[in-house]
Amino acid sequence: MAGLCGSFKACHCCTARIGPSVLDCDTAMLATEAARALRAGADYLHLDVMDGNFVPAISFGANVIGKLRAHHPKVFFDCHMMVAKPEEQVEQVAQAKAIHPDTKKNLLQFTFHIETTESRGKTQEVIDLVKQNGMLVGLALNPATPVEHVLPYLDQVDMALVMTVVPGKGGQSFMVDMMEKVRHVRAKYPEKDIEVDGGVKVHTVDEAAKAGANMIVSGTGVYKVEDMALAISTMKRSVELYGNGLTEDKLSPLRYDKDLAGYAACDQCAWASYHPSQCLVDLVHWIPPIRRSNAGAFLDTPVPTDDLPPPAARRAAQVAARFLVQLGAPSEDVAKWSVDPEATLPSSTGSTGSGVASKASAMLRRNVTLFNGNEGEESKASEHKEHKEDDYDPSKLLSHEDTSKAHEEQDDYDPSKILNHGEEGKEHKEDDYDPSKILSGHGDEGKAHEEDDYDPMKILNHGDETKETGHEGEHAGEHGKEGEVVHGEKKEDPLKDVVVDPDSGHILDGKSGQEIDPLTGEVVDDGSYIDEGTGLAIDPYQGRLYDPVTGQGND
Numbered sequence: 001m002a003g004l005c006g007s008f009k010a011c012h013c014c015t016a017r018i019g020p021s022v023l024d025c026d027t028a029m030l031a032t033e034a035a036r037a038l039r040a041g042a043d044y045l046h047l048d049v050m051d052g053n054f055v056p057a058i059s060f061g062a063n064v065i066g067k068l069r070a071h072h073p074k075v076f077f078d079c080h081m082m083v084a085k086p087e088e089q090v091e092q093v094a095q096a097k098a099i100h101p102d103t104k105k106n107l108l109q110f111t112f113h114i115e116t117t118e119s120r121g122k123t124q125e126v127i128d129l130v131k132q133n134g135m136l137v138g139l140a141l142n143p144a145t146p147v148e149h150v151l152p153y154l155d156q157v158d159m160a161l162v163m164t165v166v167p168g169k170g171g172q173s174f175m176v177d178m179m180e181k182v183r184h185v186r187a188k189y190p191e192k193d194i195e196v197d198g199g200v201k202v203h204t205v206d207e208a209a210k211a212g213a214n215m216i217v218s219g220t221g222v223y224k225v226e227d228m229a230l231a232i233s234t235m236k237r238s239v240e241l242y243g244n245g246l247t248e249d250k251l252s253p254l255r256y257d258k259d260l261a262g263y264a265a266c267d268q269c270a271w272a273s274y275h276p277s278q279c280l281v282d283l284v285h286w287i288p289p290i291r292r293s294n295a296g297a298f299l300d301t302p303v304p305t306d307d308l309p310p311p312a313a314r315r316a317a318q319v320a321a322r323f324l325v326q327l328g329a330p331s332e333d334v335a336k337w338s339v340d341p342e343a344t345l346p347s348s349t350g351s352t353g354s355g356v357a358s359k360a361s362a363m364l365r366r367n368v369t370l371f372n373g374n375e376g377e378e379s380k381a382s383e384h385k386e387h388k389e390d391d392y393d394p395s396k397l398l399s400h401e402d403t404s405k406a407h408e409e410q411d412d413y414d415p416s417k418i419l420n421h422g423e424e425g426k427e428h429k430e431d432d433y434d435p436s437k438i439l440s441g442h443g444d445e446g447k448a449h450e451e452d453d454y455d456p457m458k459i460l461n462h463g464d465e466t467k468e469t470g471h472e473g474e475h476a477g478e479h480g481k482e483g484e485v486v487h488g489e490k491k492e493d494p495l496k497d498v499v500v501d502p503d504s505g506h507i508l509d510g511k512s513g514q515e516i517d518p519l520t521g522e523v524v525d526d527g528s529y530i531d532e533g534t535g536l537a538i539d540p541y542q543g544r545l546y547d548p549v550t551g552q553g554n555d
């Protein structure tokens, strides 16, 4: 419907949507980079497929798009097919088909270039093929292609893409003269999605919005700016203002990265977290079996803001889900197990059901055993006591808590106990869990737990070693060497006098600056040494220079 706003002829009621082009992100971390943009407010992902033929560059193809779908099952993918023979890729791209479970909207669009089909008389054929394969159809035209070439097909397609640069790479300048094409299409199709792609940034978006574009692709304008959330929200407001004719007070709010601190703090795992330092990257540095693996491998859909602060149970399940993937479980299965994470946490009876937490527990147990080189011990252990896999409670693995104490309620499950030797008699409240302290120091451990009192330093901290452990016979023996390491005789807390490198999360010896293993206290030899002249630590492999006391460095 046109004419709602009056002041601009381009006025329409098509939804303003911002779709970051992932070409300019760190494509080695595609799922994570996509999540970063989505959390910063992106509405969809624009996926540039380049075949080295239609355009000189090669980017990625249908296979990667399919893999990305597993990470982002509810996100709209606009696949921009910069390929010479789009018809050859329709079926493969269609593998990433998805329907939004709530809105029932189709989440996959196949956008091909008319330049690749028209001269071969195949435009209609490709449109039909894309539809037969259950995808929405986008039709793109290059700057050099007159808009008249696409007009005969626009009735049949879902979106027109007006290229505002010559396709092939990101970071080019916006071609404002392409706006005439946008105006032309908008005038004829007030309800059709019109996308612009190339050189769109906060300072060029107004031209596109005024012309009537409602789907805004931006690559470097999103990924290479200081505040991604601000860039995205600014561009969205431009379409709402100039395209939809909304008044200032009705525009989407401006958002800033700092507003998303809990979400965006960790670019490496992009885990939406309550607290910045609650991210998986921090956690894995504390869990030897997995701490050297890639924390960014698993990602689910963004946690909505109304989940803040998420209940401890949900957080525990999220951690568990990531453990699972880190430890090799297929992410599809984890997604299944994660459907209702709160319902699948260990219950008061110790019976854990079949959910994500219990699977994680079992896998963590296996891997901890393996990590400590006692593979054989595990089978002995299971003979020892009849452990059902799902019965395994990770809290008992490395904890000194009194396990005879009944878990009072589901949310009583406190992931801090996974590896915690801390104040066991105290009542844990749900929000006691504060992994922010993972990197913040030892805190006052004798104090009663109050909100935010949870100290993840205790995750591997031996705390009060003289305390009766209650279940050593039950578990330490079962886990062989693992029991030795963790449940062994009283020893000096290896985490005394340590600092945590705020960048890598590695635990460093406060004096030498060398990385130490938090379980054994032994130096992990990374070849770092102290430069006598400057007193700074040097990591020759990573070319890193850092203060051995604070861990802060030149990166």
Ligand SMILES: O=C(CO)[C@H](O)[C@H](O)COP(=O)(O)O
Residues within 6 Å of the ligand: 021, 023, 024, 046, 048, 080, 165, 166, 167, 168, 169, 170, 171, 172, 197, 198, 199, 200, 217, 218, 219, 220, 221
């Ligand atoms: O299709 C493209 C290039 O062919 C890209 O989507 C486009 O270049 C986005 O990057 P930027 O916004 O930096 O121009």
